[in-house]
Amino acid sequence: MSKRIAKKGTKGAGRGVAKRLLACVRPYKGYAAGAFVCSILYVAFTLIGPVLYGFAIDDMIGEGQVLFRSVFRMTGGFALSVLLAGLSQKILNNCVNALCYKLVRDVRRRAFARLTEVPVAYVDGHPQGDVMTRVVNDVDTVSDGLLQGVAQLFTGVMTILATLVVMFVINYLIALVVVVLTPLSLFVAAFITKRTYKSFSSQARVQGKLTAHAKEMLAGQKTVLLFDREAESCRRFEEIDADLYKIGWRAQFYSALTNPSTRVVNAVITAFVGVLGALFCIWSEGGVLTLGPLTLGGFSVGMLSVFISYANQYTKPFNEVSNVVTQMQNAFASAARVFEVIDQPAEERGGSRHLARVRGEVRIEDASFSYSKEKPLIEHLNVHAKAGSKVAIVGPTGCGKTTLINLLMRFYDLDGGNIYIDGVNAKDIPLDEYRKLFGMVLQESFLCNETVAWNIAYGNEHATRAQIEAAAKAAYCDFFIRNMAEGYDTVLSGNSSVSQGERQLLCIARVMLADPPMLILDEATSNIDTMTELRIQKAFKKIMQGRTSFIVAHRLSTILDADLILVMRDGAVIEQGTHAQLMKKRGFYYDLYNAQFARGAHAHEEEKD
Secondary structure, eight states, X not given: XXXXXXXXXXHHHHHHHHHHHHHHHGGGHHHHHHHHHHHHHHHHHHHHHHHHHHHHHHHHHSOGXXXXXXXXXXXXXXXXXXXXHHHHXXXXXXXXXXXXXXXXXXXXXXXXXXXXXXXXXXXXXXXHHHHHHIIIIIHHHHXXXXXXXXXXXXXXXHHHHHHHHHHXXXXXXXXXXXXXXXXXXXXXXXXXXXXXXXXXXXXXXXHHHHHHHHHHHHHXXXXXXXXXXXXXXXXXXXXXXXXXXXXXXXXXXXXXXXXXXXXXXXXXXXXXXXXXXXXXXXXXXXXXXXETTEEEEOOOHHHHHHHHHHHHHHHHHHHHXXXXXXXXXXXXXXXXXXXXXXXXXXXXXXXXXXXXXOOOOEEEXXXXXXXXXXXXXXXXXXXXXXXXXXXXXXXXXXXXHHHHHHHHTTSSOOSEEEEEETTEEGGGSOHHHHHTTEEEXXXXXXXXXXXXXXXXXXXXXTOOHHHHHHHHHHTTOHHHHHTSTTGGGOBOOTTXXXXXXXXXXXXXHHHHHHOOXXXXXXXXXXXXXXXXXXXXXXXXXXXXXXXXXXXXXXXXXXGTTOSEEEEEETTEEEEEEOHHHHHHHXXXXXXXXXXXXXXXXXXXXXXXX
16 A cells, blocks of 8 residues: 555656646747657658658569669768758757756756755755755756657657558558557556656665765764774765665666667567568559458558658657656756755745844743754843843853854744843844844854955945955954955955964954944854954954854853853853852853863963973
8 A cells, every 4th residue: 555655656756746847838839849849740751751652662673764763862862861950950949958958057046046045954854965056966867867758759649640640641551550569669668657756756865865874974074083093984975875775676677677678568569560561462453452341452562661651760760768757857856856955945034123223122922942842942032132232142062052043043933032232033024134234153164266355245235345354454364365366356265275273363354344233242252362363352353343242162261251151051040240240149151150260370380381
């Protein structure tokens, strides 16, 4: 029963993907119409040749004096038909190529655009390698399948219909025999292709898994080498690759089996046509064929030749179409994975409240959130940050500091409660406008493969070169930028062109140039040396003046002057206050600060020894 349901689901999925791909063709109906017309012309011109052969054969058997004229007529007609058929096929291929490339381009753009619109939770919940495979490799597979399949599908269907009509005109009894036997070929093709879609779907899934593993190993190469895990990494790669081999072998086996199987059936059909047609030639007398109560036109040797040729042309497309179906199954399996990305719900960006002037008062009221319903994280959180205040968030690893920042930035939606900016519910502010209220510097610096100036101006595309350089000077990175080969026009490539500390300074300059009303600093100076950190702290003090700032800190010495310190543990704010107030309480913060101070003093004593 379950197998039957699975088959129905697979069949329905394939049809659903095909309908969606057809819907993508609508903007390019002109190319589709051109391909359709050219396929009709191509088939019509290819059908002329067998008729000319038949006439020539009959002339050879009949009156010899017309042989020369017949050969001349056949040669001229055949040359013209080949020329016109070639021209039609060329235009057909051009239309199909344009149609497929434009369709695939639109699908890839839609998939990438949707990735920029989905919630952060979707990207966090899927391996990046698998997502990249869907947008790049799977779309390429769709392109290859359509390019190879559409033209053959057009001409194949037209050839079947045209030859069928001509065969019925020549001799409907033999044509009926061909039609009756044709379902055998269709049955064989359908039997095999039913099993290909599932195999190709599994193959695409495992390919994404393999890409994800390779990307993880390359991104963490230093860690792999440090812990001597090369063998384990290779073992895992080989394990996934072995699965891919098994699934790919099965998919390719069924794919390779389709064509020869249908060819065998079609050869049987051709044999039936040849034997039956030869008998009809023998039984024809005086140009008339009488079979019991049926009286048919005579069946000559030339007509037999024409009929066998048309029967071959009629059955040949079934081989091609069966191949096309296999290719299309692979394309549909990949397209289904791409459409899964496109179908992801976009992040809700609505809201009608526009803040003309932002003071920066932030209130979090009765907020609750968890990544998993089975494991609560933040429950009934209440925080009030006054406008222009400096708010520090401290606590042990896993207490919810970064989660609180994600909620504040609306990277994740609250399960309960609300966030207010200057008394306005954050949900009522358009998301694009809301996120521009914050400037954010993270531990992991993000730089693109572009120039230094472009990266600094990433948050302010209209900034002038003077403004970019002023921000770089304020972030203490102007000096090392000018030492680069092309200065501010140096293209950053990979992580090796600048150090981690320099990358973080560039990100700080970017935020300074954006000049947002509020700041979020998540260990923003973690990769910077002590002397540079002191200079950056001065720059931060300057930029934080008059701005509400949220600082995630592990080194408590950097937030002693904070207006409000939130002490978190297990997703809850257990203590709030200034440094002095929290030290007087002698609570969790007191123990945390003293433990850190004791570690620092102990390290200092070890240095002296």
